[in-house]
Amino acid sequence: MVSIGKIARRTFLVGAAAVAGGVAFGYYKYRQPLENPLKKGLAEGEATFNPYIKIASDNRITVIVPRAEMGQGAFTTLAALVAEELDVTLDQITIEHGPAAPAYYNDAALREGAPFPAFDHSMVAETVRNAMGVVGKFLALQMTGGSSSLADGYEKMRLAGATARETLKAAAAQKLGVPAASLKTEAGKVIDAKSGKSLTYGELALDAARIDPPSDVALKPRAQWKLLGKPQPRKDMPAKVTGQPIFGIDVQFPDMLYATVKMNPQPGGAMKSFDAKEALKMRGVKKVIAIDSLYGKGFAVIADNTWRAFKAADAVKVVWADGPGHRDDAEAKKILAGTIAAGGGFSLRSSGDPDKAFADAPREKLVEAEYYAPFLSHATMEPMNATARLKDGVLDVWSPNQAPSVIKIIGARLTKLADDKINVHTTFLGGGFGRRIEPDFSDYAIRIAMETEGRPVKVTWTREEDISHGPYRPAALARYRARLGNDGLPVAVHGSVASPSVMAGMVGRIMPGLPTAGPDNLILDGAYNQPYKIPNERVDGYKAPLSTPVASWRSVGNSFNAFMHESFMDELAHAGKIDPLEFRRKLMADYPTAIAILDKLKTLSDWGKPIDKTRAQGVAFTLSFGTWVGEVVQVKDENGSIRVEKVWIVADPGMVLDPLNFKAQMMSGAIYGLSAAIGQQISFADGAPQQSNFSDYDAMRMNQCPDIIIEILENSGHLGGAGEPATPPVMAALANAIYALNGKRIRSMPLNGEISFV
Amino acid sequence: MKLQVNGTVHELDIEPDMPLLWALRDELNIKGPKFGCGAGLCGACTVIIDGQATRACQTAVGDVKSNVRTIDGLGKPDALHRVQQAWLDEQVVQCGYCQAGQIMNAVALLETNPTPSDKDIDEAMSGNLCRCGTYPRIRAAIKRAAAGQQTGA
Numbered sequence A: 001m002v003s004i005g006k007i008a009r010r011t012f013l014v015g016a017a018a019v020a021g022g023v024a025f026g027y028y029k030y031r032q033p034l035e036n037p038l039k040k041g042l043a044e045g046e047a048t049f050n051p052y053i054k055i056a057s058d059n060r061i062t063v064i065v066p067r068a069e070m071g072q073g074a075f076t077t078l079a080a081l082v083a084e085e086l087d088v089t090l091d092q093i094t095i096e097h098g099p100a101a102p103a104y105y106n107d108a109a110l111r112e113g114a115p116f117p118a119f120d121h122s123m124v125a126e127t128v129r130n131a132m133g134v135v136g137k138f139l140a141l142q143m144t145g146g147s148s149s150l151a152d153g154y155e156k157m158r159l160a161g162a163t164a165r166e167t168l169k170a171a172a173a174q175k176l177g178v179p180a181a182s183l184k185t186e187a188g189k190v191i192d193a194k195s196g197k198s199l200t201y202g203e204l205a206l207d208a209a210r211i212d213p214p215s216d217v218a219l220k221p222r223a224q225w226k227l228l229g230k231p232q233p234r235k236d237m238p239a240k241v242t243g244q245p246i247f248g249i250d251v252q253f254p255d256m257l258y259a260t261v262k263m264n265p266q267p268g269g270a271m272k273s274f275d276a277k278e279a280l281k282m283r284g285v286k287k288v289i290a291i292d293s294l295y296g297k298g299f300a301v302i303a304d305n306t307w308r309a310f311k312a313a314d315a316v317k318v319v320w321a322d323g324p325g326h327r328d329d330a331e332a333k334k335i336l337a338g339t340i341a342a343g344g345g346f347s348l349r350s351s352g353d354p355d356k357a358f359a360d361a362p363r364e365k366l367v368e369a370e371y372y373a374p375f376l377s378h379a380t381m382e383p384m385n386a387t388a389r390l391k392d393g394v395l396d397v398w399s400p401n402q403a404p405s406v407i408k409i410i411g412a413r414l415t416k417l418a419d420d421k422i423n424v425h426t427t428f429l430g431g432g433f434g435r436r437i438e439p440d441f442s443d444y445a446i447r448i449a450m451e452t453e454g455r456p457v458k459v460t461w462t463r464e465e466d467i468s469h470g471p472y473r474p475a476a477l478a479r480y481r482a483r484l485g486n487d488g489l490p491v492a493v494h495g496s497v498a499s500p501s502v503m504a505g506m507v508g509r510i511m512p513g514l515p516t517a518g519p520d521n522l523i524l525d526g527a528y529n530q531p532y533k534i535p536n537e538r539v540d541g542y543k544a545p546l547s548t549p550v551a552s553w554r555s556v557g558n559s560f561n562a563f564m565h566e567s568f569m570d571e572l573a574h575a576g577k578i579d580p581l582e583f584r585r586k587l588m589a590d591y592p593t594a595i596a597i598l599d600k601l602k603t604l605s606d607w608g609k610p611i612d613k614t615r616a617q618g619v620a621f622t623l624s625f626g627t628w629v630g631e632v633v634q635v636k637d638e639n640g641s642i643r644v645e646k647v648w649i650v651a652d653p654g655m656v657l658d659p660l661n662f663k664a665q666m667m668s669g670a671i672y673g674l675s676a677a678i679g680q681q682i683s684f685a686d687g688a689p690q691q692s693n694f695s696d697y698d699a700m701r702m703n704q705c706p707d708i709i710i711e712i713l714e715n716s717g718h719l720g721g722a723g724e725p726a727t728p729p730v731m732a733a734l735a736n737a738i739y740a741l742n743g744k745r746i747r748s749m750p751l752n753g754e755i756s757f758v
Numbered sequence B: 001m002k003l004q005v006n007g008t009v010h011e012l013d014i015e016p017d018m019p020l021l022w023a024l025r026d027e028l029n030i031k032g033p034k035f036g037c038g039a040g041l042c043g044a045c046t047v048i049i050d051g052q053a054t055r056a057c058q059t060a061v062g063d064v065k066s067n068v069r070t071i072d073g074l075g076k077p078d079a080l081h082r083v084q085q086a087w088l089d090e091q092v093v094q095c096g097y098c099q100a101g102q103i104m105n106a107v108a109l110l111e112t113n114p115t116p117s118d119k120d121i122d123e124a125m126s127g128n129l130c131r132c133g134t135y136p137r138i139r140a141a142i143k144r145a146a147a148g149q150q151t152g153a
Ligand code: FES
Pocket: B034, B035, B036, B037, B038, B039, B040, B041, B042, B043, B044, B045, B046, B055, B056, B057, B058
């Protein structure tokens, strides 16, 4: 049996910190409630019950959703968790992002990050998950990521609604002189059925806020849910179809300045010199300043209009120094391969004895393959931007971001202001995909605001700046080998995956100085923790010393591992002469959740039924972020070009809180993955990224978009994520479909390096 | 110079080569048209001029002689244009950043072609990128709006 101490030593930094932190602080402090940040700044007649709810005497009810709304629908579904228990309709509430505060820590993101497969419910796995959740609270990490918002809010936010409801009932009981137990609540009112009297929450709010909340409230059983489990119209939709100024890039103040940045395109490279003489003569240009940040070296132009700032930035003559990173892709691949060759990998799970199984394997039973995935930009639709104002000793930052607590840390570091003098306002996000966890765009805005004498300044990046600067999804290289048995199924599988560490990069950027040595389980996510049963199996991870900054990119390690691992599974199925879907059924026989998905997929897609010669199907399966997903992609040969014609997705997130939104997330995740698989890459030449705009870093368009058919199952018994899990399997399913069509096995992404697409 | 937007004439003292997008966003505080690429590649900045869907980032403000229609003048939350209503009915939107451009492009399409085929929709809409992958619902919403237009609903 593996001890927790051993796991701490062999897992990545946050895991280790989690275990150490959990033990050192103990659970006592963990039980202490965190301060309700809404108490500060209540309006006249307004009362707050907990960090999620404000009720005013005029019946305005505000629900705080402490996770960024970046398209995934968190605003509506998270608010519905509160509304369900509070007994109000979604029409009765206003939803806000709320301030940055420790009370909004996300423990699920860390809990789910524990280095165990989602289906591992052993005592060790659960203990480490709990310890990591504790550390989530100590780090007070408020962030949106890891497809964790619902898992995190599911208990907390329903409990917040239920506790407030019971407190309002207690206040009504006092007023009406009846026992609280005889009262009911509905649509924002407490009702005394006997007397027919009712009181609105607004009438009760101020009194109720003075009562100690009951400690033993009961949550509604699922059968009584009115909102959850049913599709809700998204609350952010009306503003978004009418073009309201709700995004970071829309922030506006009367005396605001407009700026842009230009940073060394070579990651980590310095700025040798810059000459702004011409730029400063241009209309509207106020200042050109050097920026020397942990995240980039370069300059900013401050002007009275964004376009004038863009134009002046082009007129600045700048000399960049070379960065320390790899010069081109060939060098990157050499470093990745060399890391594996040097040995010393780590593993998180193994079965049998793969080394022995390969030692005496007959040549004809061996299958080997090497796969590659490139660096990728997130290319959110809204380019990076943030607005900052430093005035009268107070820093305000308006930022479309996924991690407001990180902006507070950065702001305090730069301005030396106390935590309560820094306000972070999270706007709507024009896409996040992990990019907006990063502090760079807020850091630059704060630095620029320190130069504008109290005037607010909005800093907008050009698209070129956005795409040609990371942090990127890391490149990765994997080698797989298998030994097939006489029945065609694998007796042994061994993988080696090399990639730079996302966790070390992120921790280093947020809290420089923390040690980032040790393994990073993100390198193996999607490879080591899949529900295949293979007698001898191990995947080794290697942290490659590529210095290009790398970040979370929708589904993180799964985004490359699923392509590689699931392509290899497909290769094994063909080598063993077993139908690829049947192959997976056999190896996943121990997991009924997976079998139900594969069976449903088979029926929906008419898998195995002959179609005409120009069409073929491929299948792939990934369990990520607690959600089990199987996908079939159908491709069509159109005069030598591949059209992605149809995609079938069957997903099991355990429980679906909003089926319509869940399906929208599956569709979004698949299209995001297809965009990458078909044609995206950040390649390097002379140490710098070669792509700069949608001309050379395009994404799927309307005319390329397949029909997407989605089915939801609810068997897994664990609430999984929605935002990311559809992305990983689609890339492999596409590659596998192409192989089924024409026998061409493409092992390197993007696939359009070897075949053309419509 | 004069610039007419959603029926209102504005007086501006700016360079004629400033892209219409930045005149609208930074000079007039009309924030409906979005900045996505600045190079005519994504459609986030789409406005309608003389009935044509036009990329505001590629149009010099000095060249604009007619009224510019932006989403800000299309409809309000309590009085939606039928295309916006169709968007709502199909629950199209995710992050929403591309959608002002998508909607304006769809409005221009339906004004010239009230019953677009799938191919017409592909041709008209493929210049409008959506990183959230809302295309299937955009298509459904355009068809719904077209059907409503037909019956006069
Ligand atoms: S911003 Fe105009 S087309 Fe992209």
